[in-house]
Amino acid sequence: MAQASEQVLTVAQMRAAEEALIAAGETIDSLMQRAGERAAEWIWRIAAGRPVTVLCGPGNNGGDGYVIAETLRRRGLLVTIVAPLEPRTGAARRARAAYGGEIAARGKGGVFVDCLFGSGLARPLGAELASMVGELARTHSYRIAIDLPSGVASDDGALLNEDIPRYDVTLALGAWKFAHWSMPAMAIMGQRRLVPIGLGEAGADARLLARPRFAAPAIDAHKYTRGLVTVVGGPISGASQLACEGAIRAGAGTVRLAADKLHPAASADIVLKDMALPEVLADERTGAVLVGPGLGLDERARARLRDVLHAGRPTVVDADALRLIDPAGLEAFSAPLVLTPHEGELAQLAKCFAIEPEGKFDRARTLARATGAVIIAKGPDTVIAAPDGHAVLAPSASSWLAVAGSGDVLAGIVASRLAATGDPLRAACEGHWLHGEAARRCGAMFTASELARAVGDAYAAAL
Numbered sequence: 065m066a067q068a069s070e071q072v073l074t075v076a077q078m079r080a081a082e083e084a085l086i087a088a089g090e091t092i093d094s095l096m097q098r099a100g101e102r103a104a105e106w107i108w109r110i111a112a113g114r115p116v117t118v119l120c121g122p123g124n125n126g127g128d129g130y131v132i133a134e135t136l137r138r139r140g141l142l143v144t145i146v147a148p149l150e151p152r153t154g155a156a157r158r159a160r161a162a163y164g165g166e167i168a169a170r171g172k173g174g175v176f177v178d179c180l181f182g183s184g185l186a187r188p189l190g191a192e193l194a195s196m197v198g199e200l201a202r203t204h205s206y207r208i209a210i211d212l213p214s215g216v217a218s219d220d221g222a223l224l225n226e227d228i229p230r231y232d233v234t235l236a237l238g239a240w241k242f243a244h245w246s247m248p249a250m251a252i253m254g255q256r257r258l259v260p261i262g263l264g265e266a267g268a269d270a271r272l273l274a275r276p277r278f279a280a281p282a283i284d285a286h287k288y289t290r291g292l293v294t295v296v297g298g299p300i301s302g303a304s305q306l307a308c309e310g311a312i313r314a315g316a317g318t319v320r321l322a323a324d325k326l327h328p329a330a331s332a333d334i335v336l337k338d339m340a341l342p343e344v345l346a347d348e349r350t351g352a353v354l355v356g357p358g359l360g361l362d363e364r365a366r367a368r369l370r371d372v373l374h375a376g377r378p379t380v381v382d383a384d385a386l387r388l389i390d391p392a393g394l395e396a397f398s399a400p401l402v403l404t405p406h407e408g409e410l411a412q413l414a415k416c417f418a419i420e421p422e423g424k425f426d427r428a429r430t431l432a433r434a435t436g437a438v439i440i441a442k443g444p445d446t447v448i449a450a451p452d453g454h455a456v457l458a459p460s461a462s463s464w465l466a467v468a469g470s471g472d473v474l475a476g477i478v479a480s481r482l483a484a485t486g487d488p489l490r491a492a493c494e495g496h497w498l499h500g501e502a503a504r505r506c507g508a509m510f511t512a513s514e515l516a517r518a519v520g521d522a523y524a525a526a527l
């Protein structure tokens with residue numbers, strides 16, 4: 065079960081959660097008051113005495129704005145409200161009536177708080193409203209969006225207007241929405257913070273990636289019980305080498321490379337298996353097989369992928385192998401499976417498996433159902449989707465991860481976690497977290513080899 069603070073909700077799920085609170089004795093007004101006061105606490109600290117301009121819209125997002133403005137005004141800040149549209153909900157009207165400060169045509173500089181539209185945005189902003197938001201953003205030195213920047217679609221993170229300003233902070237009210245962790249919206253939100261308002265577990269099937277907890281090997285562990293990973297090599301030996309390096313440090317006790325030869329810089333920790341691939345895969349102790357990094361796209365690559373799928377071991381399919389896999393190849397496969405496509409590979413898989421939805425989240429989820437695999441749809445807004453419909457949103461921990469070989473390291477780490485746990489969703493989540501934590505530890509401008517070397521320390525951080 066996801067913790068309430070990790071759940072990610074659609075607008076419909078948010079409304080249902082709000083209804084549950086109301087059935088338990090809350091009112092929209094009490095929720096708005098709490099949301100507004102708690103958001104005002106953040107804004108008070110950020111403003112540090114600067115004047116604050118609150119732009120209020122017609123719905124309950126605007127209502128939050130009136131509560132915020134009144135709370136800050138009572139604490140002595142210079143507050144101005146700009147309200148191009150009259151409040152239309154009962155709660156927003158009452159919040160406006162309780163506001164005792166100034167309503168003006170423009171702001172006074174300092175901090176801009178956007179309460180024009182939140183999760184109820186239904187269409188793009190008209191030109192006048194859009195230019196008002198842009199003007200306020202330009203004339204204030206700090207920009208805060210309440211719940212969502214106006215112009216952002218809550219359920220998928222689409223930008224309904226061009227030129228939506230960039231915010232310094234976005235305060236999510238009550239629960240995370242998909243937009244907070246989806247591109248392109250997340251790129252304009254600045255830092256994101258959750259303002260709790262007492263929402264409990266809402267039965268969400270999506271949650272945010274949480275820090276895993278690892279354990280030291282059991283006292284009677286040996287190198288095979290900790291997990292045996294076989295990386296299936298191909299002509300580009302550097303890629304398989306990087307995958308092996310990631311795998312070695314992510315928990316598995318043994319990492320084998322099934323290839324003709326080792327990379328010249330291969331470490332002594334990697335065990336070369338240069339016999340026929342089916343023979344290597346026949347080892348019953350195999351905990352996970354990784355196929356794809358450095359595999360190539362030729363007939364030999366196809367044959368090696370066929371051998372892997374035929375062996376029926378828990379498998380991670382990455383890189384080149386994602387271009388070669390098809391529904392026929394998976395027909396007889398029933399072991400745990402993880403696919404790790406980036407955006408282009410996801411689009412190609414969607415075509416190959418006749419997946420209709422186009423948005424990243426829906427596409428990943430439908431592909432997971434169609435293939436029976438856990439999908440790691442990579443990118444700054446990684447989605448990890450399981451065949452049973454559960455999904456984990458895993459934003460990139462570092463933009464420095466956009467470096468050649470980073471995906472090979474990730475695939476190796478995930479294979480290692482799969483060998484160690486046998487659970488593909490857990491392996492995907494733990495692997496993604498380790499990859500991000502290793503990147504954080506590397507700081508700026510690292511290579512994929514350096515990233516792989518940092519995975520051990522990342523693991524230790526979650527022991």
Ligand SMILES: NC(=O)C1=CN([C@@H]2O[C@H](COP(=O)(O)OP(=O)(O)OC[C@H]3O[C@@H](n4cnc5c(N)ncnc54)[C@H](OP(=O)(O)O)[C@@H]3O)[C@@H](O)[C@H]2O)[C@H](O)CC1
Pocket residue numbers: 078079082092095096099100121122123124125126128152153180181182183184185186187188189190210211212237238
């Ligand atoms: N869910 C909770 O627990 C709480 C949420 N709170 C806040 O409430 C908003 C959501 O409030 P809602 O009233 O549903 O929606 P909005 O405030 O975003 O705006 C809806 C109104 O705006 C109109 N609208 C929509 N798009 C446009 C547009 N492009 N141009 C002009 N007007 C637009 C819409 O009218 P329609 O014409 O579409 O009928 C609505 O009038 C949530 O984000 C939180 O901030 C509360 O604090 C309580 C707790």
Ligand SMILES: [K+]
Pocket residue numbers: 125178179180181182209210211212213214
């Ligand atoms: K807003």
